[in-house]
Amino acid sequence: EVQLVQSGAEVKMPGESLKISCKGYGYDFTTYWIGWVRQMPGKGLEWMGIIYPGDSDLRYSPSVHGQVTFSADKSISTAYLQWSSLKASDTAIYYCARQYTTSSPFDYWGQGTLVTVSS
Amino acid sequence: QSALTQPASVSGSPGQSITISCTGTSSDVGGYNYVSWYQQHPGKAPKLMISGVNKRPSGVSDRFSGSKSGNTASLTISGLQGEDEGYYYCSSYTTNRTSVFGGGTKLTVL
Numbered sequence: 001e002v003q004l005v006q007s008g009a010e011v012k013m014p015g016e017s018l019k020i021s022c023k024g025y026g027y028d029f030t031t032y033w034i035g036w037v038r039q040m041p042g043k044g045l046e047w048m049g050i051i052y053p054g055d056s057d058l059r060y061s062p063s064v065h066g067q068v069t070f071s072a073d074k075s076i077s078t079a080y081l082q083w084s085s086l087k088a089s090d091t092a093i094y095y096c097a098r099q100y101t102t103s104s105p106f107d108y109w110g111q112g113t114l115v116t117v118s119s
Numbered sequence: 120q121s122a123l124t125q126p127a128s129v130s131g132s133p134g135q136s137i138t139i140s141c142t143g144t145s146s147d148v149g150g151y152n153y154v155s156w157y158q159q160h161p162g163k164a165p166k167l168m169i170s171g172v173n174k175r176p177s178g179v180s181d182r183f184s185g186s187k188s189g190n191t192a193s194l195t196i197s198g199l200q201g202e203d204e205g206y207y208y209c210s211s212y213t214t215n216r217t218s219v220f221g222g223g224t225k226l227t228v229l
Contacts (some may be wrong), residue, residue, distance in 0.1 A: 037165075037220075044122070044223035045157070045165065045208050059217055062120065095164055103212040105155035105170040112164055 002026040004034075004096050004110035012086050012115045019082035020113045022096030029077035035079050037095040038072065045049040048094075050102065051079060059102065071074055086117045123148065123209055123221035130227040136197040138223045142190060143207030147219055149190035156185060156194045159223075160205040168207075169194060171210035196226075204228045 003025040012018055022034060035049040049060040055070035060070070072079040081094060094113050097106035125141040133136040141148065141156075148154055149218040154172045157165040167176055169185040172192060182197045192211070196203055 024133070031129075035218075044206075045159075045210075045220040047121075047210070047218045047220055052222040061217060073120060102218075103151065103153040105153075105166075105167050105210070106157075107170075107176065108165050109166075 002098075002108045004098060004108055006094075006096060006110040006113045009114040009116070011117055011118070012085055014088055014117055016086050016117075017082070017084050018086055018115065019080050020094060020115065022079045022081075022110050024079075024098065025079045027098075030074050032098040032100055033102060033104075034072065034079040035097050036068075037097060037106075038064075038092045039095065039112075040092045045095075048081075050099070053077075053079060085114075088117050088119075090101060090115060091117050120148075120213055120215060120217060120219045123219055124211060125210060125221040125224045127222070128227065130135045130229055131199045133199050133201065135199050136195060137199060137226065138196075139209075139226070140205055140210075141192040141194070141211075143192075143211055143219070144190055145155045146215075147211040147213040148187065148192050148209075151212045152187070153187065154192040155210045156183075156186060157208045158203075158205055159208065165208065167229045172209060191215065199228055201228050212221045 007021040011037045034049040038046045051070040096110040156169040159165045173185040
């Protein structure tokens, strides 16, 4: 069974760093793209970007480029989203999802990771 | 990349049909047949309902259908049921080799 399992909720202070994870099960992790989608409180879905774990090819949305970093460790079928210096505006639920090609839909989603940034 | 334009809300009675529109540009919706629709219930992850403009993944009811004309895609739900209530988001591939979501539409079943 295909599953994407994300790390648990985080509460951080502004300026702190953070790395959240998304682990794939039940399929060849190296042959699907992993996307990251942000959902701010009470708001809609925002496409952040994608990474191909097979060779770490990356695409970032202009709105997050330089603000976050995607990475992946194919040996443990895990993708990561990280921040070096969090802001209150980073408070959101972050979903990972997989897609077969860059133009394919997201067919399986993780359960989401709630990140709360507050002083 | 600007978000695709969806109506903020639509409503319908059980058994009726509703249509949700998703308007983009020739750089996204109009340029590719890579429009998808997702359903999201409160507190849950999104679920793929339609891909490639009008293809239903296995397990999705045939009450859901998609279409496209020019820069506007549409999702139609026929025979509305209470379980259809929730939020619906369209998404499209773009010329920048990225993707973009619509702002989302809240569906209320009266």
